[in-house]
Amino acid sequence: MSRMLQQYRDAKALHPGMLVLFRNGDFYELFEDDAELGSKVLGLTLTKRDGTVPMAGVPVHRLEHYLGQLIKAGHRVAVCEQMEEPDPKKKIIHREVNRVVTPGTVTEEGLLDPKSPNHLVAVFATKSSVFGVAWVDLSAGVFGAADVPAARLTDEFARLNAAEVLYADGQAGTITEAASVVMPRTRSPRPDWTFDPTTATQALKTHFQVATLSGFGFEDDQPCLTAAGAIVVYLQETLRASLSHLRRLQPHRPDTLLTLDEVTRRSLELTRTLRDAQRDGSLLSVLDRTVTPMGARMLHDSLLAPLTDRAAITARLDAVEELVKDHALRGQLRDQLDACSDIQRLATRVSTARATPPDLAKIAATLRLLPAVKAKLSGRRSSLLAALEQRLELCPDLRDLLDRALKVDPPLSAKDGDVIKEGYSPDLDELRKLSSEGKGWIARYQAAEITRTNITSLKVGYNEVHGYYIEVTHANAGRVPADYVRKQTLKNAERYITPQLKEYEEKVLSAQEKSQALELQLFNQLREQVAAQTHRLLNTADVLAAADFLAALAELAASRNYVRPVLVDEPVLDIKDGRHPVLDVILPPGTFVPNDAAFGPEAGTFWLITGPNMSGKSTFIRQVALLTLMAHVGSFVPAKAATVGLTDRIFTRVGASDELSRGQSTFMVEMTEAANILNNATRRSLVILDEIGRGTSTYDGVSLAWAITEYLHGAVGCRALFATHYHELAQLAATLPNLRNYNVTVQEHEKDVVFLHKIGPGNADKSYGIHVARLAGVPEPVLARAESVLGTLEARHQLPVGTPPPAVETPAPKPPEPKPTRKKPTPTPVAPPEAPKRKPAGPTLFDDPNGPPF
Structure with a gap:
């Protein structure tokens, strides 16, 4: 086994579960199992080293491209770099892993979605069915934690949409079983000691330099602190860089947020569509008018965790309203924000010593915009905009430092030089002067040598391989002075060196090397000075994100003619001419049919909606849910007027699908969601x-x-919309005082049906399924036969109506919540209609003497 291959295997042993990209000259190489996996994922040619060891490689200059592919595929990568220049005298070059990239720890701009957070999540199981969950968006410096009941673990994972999850080796089975449906592709089991409560909590205290975490709003024995500490240990191992930008651990308070389980987020297509899991077509895609990545991420998070505190929602609505009314202010503020860079992620790269010269230039450019942003926020009436103006630090000292030190458009790498401005460092200026004067010296030296030798074609040049030289054509070889020393032979000329030229070469090259080394040192010092101000940069980023978020909601409201919702404490809902926020944008202008929705003591709290397929029932009920959610986000809503009672949770039971991986049928999934x-x-x-x-x-x-309707109406008493084809349920309106029947208006003429998409009082008596089948292109013979079968079934086997069987006991209502607005009437128990009794023997529908209708 070669010594180089042993280096590779040593690196693998120190980074288990990771692909090792091993630098060898102009390539990063993969060996053995890594090579076989890499060739499949990256589409590389698989070869063999020494005829036996599988090998594949990627060019050094394409590293970031291939890293991105590996990260998207869910792999973790260790980059093993050459730590010294190749030396013919040495048989082996020293190499070591100097960079670890995983889906949850990536900070490079090109590997991240700028509009979405990138969460690394850790989870710790306890014996009491409570899971400690912590998460960090390393790229933005956001660090949070919460204790989560087992029943809510899947929902939290869905909210966080983790890029990578950490858990203890010994708890792998427990955790993957509890959250397997939404576990990310990248799962990083960790040694059990990293999730030891004492070890993990101490790592957390050491990072924050505190004796207790109560100042952050936690008790020191909370399970989520163990998970948070495990994250800190993992980041210290993988990043090998400062974590100073993780300046606080934020407790997650579900009681202050409108709860959305994983099913509801998916069904309402908040951030991704159901069909193809794409952002386009989701609620987020049509609401997003942000102009900064920071604002876009805030909007994303706000949709998944709306507020329930009325004062906090009102503060957002006040800010949005002020910006809606002041068109000039809104436009000017958005123009200023549009020119700002992603300070959150830039500050992270600075803090972890990964920022490049262009990164610092972007920070400097953004700092120069802050006075104008602050001026736009100054003097605002809304308390939230005024608070943002107070929080916005202009950082004049940092801006001045960067303006004095950094060139406006520096190169990507500080090693290349030309990063630091003239006048910032006298020593650097002197070295640069010596290097720059070389051109003039060479020109003068060349002229002097032409005069001395009388060789008019003589040239003095330079290349990186041979340094400075004097070039003389073969035709003038007889005129070459004795002090010329031959250096290189070309086809038509000879190149020489002189003692004077050699002395100057050493002087100039020494100055260039010293200049580049000093410039790199100055840049690193500058980056460290900026890193020391990370907390101020992140505070500035928070303000810019919030300002962009609010201005974007105002731009949306103004451009789409949205109205401010009225928030009330009572659990009511009154929407006039509401529109579905997504379809209102997607459909041609003026084609979407608006509808009203009213829930309350007089209007009823339970709507039973019947009507045909494709008529708009599903659109309407989703529309009501989305408008309610938008109001809790602090957004205006697409309607003429809207009064929204504060809501603690939005539940959906929409559609049906098998979950074969969990052994659940369509009906089992349906009943689980209903439960x-x-x-x-x-x-x-x-x-x-x-x-x-x-x-x-x-x-x-x-x-x-029937039973679920009774329970939601009587025992729960919530606001509910139930779209159904079971027309028999309409009878419940006679006995359930808060239930109202509604249907979708239809115009029917012979076999033609027109769906008006308008919701009105009353119930439908048929579903028009065969008409929908006709629209879908089902052959006419099939449709004719279906109508014949339908007629037979309706004539012979219609469920009896109006003869209820003996009553069954209805569950007792839940105790009313504090300060009810009105006492609910006690529902009269009503049982579903009795199905026809089946005879144990004798002819059935399928034994009809005239033959079955099929």
């Missing part, structure tokens, strides 16, 4: 149901739908 709603909804919740019971037989399905 979650029934067990966790409160009077302040908003529940959206799009079909219940369709995954089983008609009789089972209508019975379940």
Whole structure:
């Protein structure tokens, strides 16, 4: 085994579970199993070293490109670099891993989505069915933690959308089982000692230099602190750089946020579409009018965790309203913000000593814009905008330092020089002068040598391989002076050196080397000075993000004619001419049909909506949920008027799909989602149901739908919209005082049906499924036969209506929450209609003497 291959294996042993990119001259090489995996992921040619060892490689100048591919594929990578220049006298070059890149720790701009956070998550299981969860967006300096009940672990993982997850080796089975549905591709099991509560918590205290974490809002024995400490240990091992930009650990307070479980986030397509998981077509895509990556990430997080505190929501709405009304202010502020760089991620790269000269130049340019931004925020009436103006630090000392030290458009690498301004360092200026005067000296020397030798074609030149030289053509070889020493032979000329030229070469080259070394030293010192101000830069970034977020919501409201919602404490909802925020943008102007929605003591709290497929039932109920959510974010809403009662949770039960990986059928998934709603909804919740019971037989399905409706109406008493094809449920309006029947208006003429997409009082008596099949292109013979079968079934086997079976006991209502606005009437128990009894023997529908209808 060669010594180089042993170096590679040593690096692998120190970085288990990682691909090692091993620098060898102009390539980074992969060997053995890494080579085989890398060739598949990166599309590389697989060869063999010494005829036996699998090998693949990528060019040095393409490293970032291939790193990006590996990170997107979920791999962790250790870069093993040559730590010295090749020396013919040495048999082996010293190499070591100087960079580790993982999906959760990446900070490079080209490897990150600028509009989304990049979370590294750690999870710690306890014996009490509580999980400690901590997360960090290393690129933005955001660090949070919370203790999460087992039932909520999946929802938290879905909210965080982790790029990488850490857990103890010994808890791997427990954690992957609890959150396997939303676990990221990159899973990094860690030694158990890194999740030891004492060790992890001490690592956290050492990082923050505190004796207790109570100052951050935690108790020192909380499980989430163990997870947070494990993150710190992991980052110290992988980054090998300062973590000073992680300046505080923020407690996550679910009680101050509107709870959205993973099913609801997915069903409402908040950040990704259901069909293809793309950002385009989601609520986020149509609401996002931000002009900075920082503001875009704030909007993303706000949609996934809306507020429930009325004062906090009102403060946002006040700020948005002021910016909506002042068009000039909004436009000027957005123009200033648009010119700002992503200070959050730039500050992180500075803090971790990875910032390049252009990174510092971007920080300097943004700092120069701050006075103008502050001026736009000055004198605002809304408390939130005024607070942002107070928080915005102009950092004049830092701006002055960067302006004095850094050239406006520096090169990517400080090693190349030309980064530091003239006048910043007298020593550097002197060395540069010596180097720059070389051109003039060479010109004078060449003229003198031409005069001395009378060789008019004589030239003095320089290249990096041979240094300075005098070039004389072969035709003039007889005129070469005796003090010329031959250096190189060319096809048509000879190159020489003289003692005087050699002396000057050593002087100039020494100055150039010293100049580059000094400039690199000055840049590193400058970066350290900026890093010492990371906390101020991150505070500035927070202000810019919030200003962009609010201005973007105002721009959206002004451009789409949105209205400010009225927030009230009572669990009511009153929307006039509401529009679906996504379809209102996607569809041609003026084609979306607006609808009203009213819930309250007089209007009822439960809407049972019947009507045909494709008529707009699903769109309407999602629309109500999205407008409610937008109001809690602090956004204006697409409507003529909207009063929104504060909501603690939004639940959805929409569509159906198998989860074969978990062994769950469509109906099992449906019932699991329904159970979650029934067990966790409160009077302040908003529940959206799009079909219940369709995954089983008609009789089972209508019975379940009947019972679920009764329970939500009586025992829970929440605001609910239930879109269904079970027309039989309309009978419940006679016995459930807060239930109202609504349907989608349809115009029918012979076999033609026009869906008006308008929601009105009353219930539909059929679903027009065959008409929808006709629109889908089902062959006419099939449609004709379906109509025949439908007629037979309706005539012979229609569920009886109006003859209820013996009543069943309805669950007792939950105790009312404090300060109810009105006492709910007690529902009268009503049972679902009895299905026809089946005879144990004898002819059935399929034994009809005239033949089955099929």
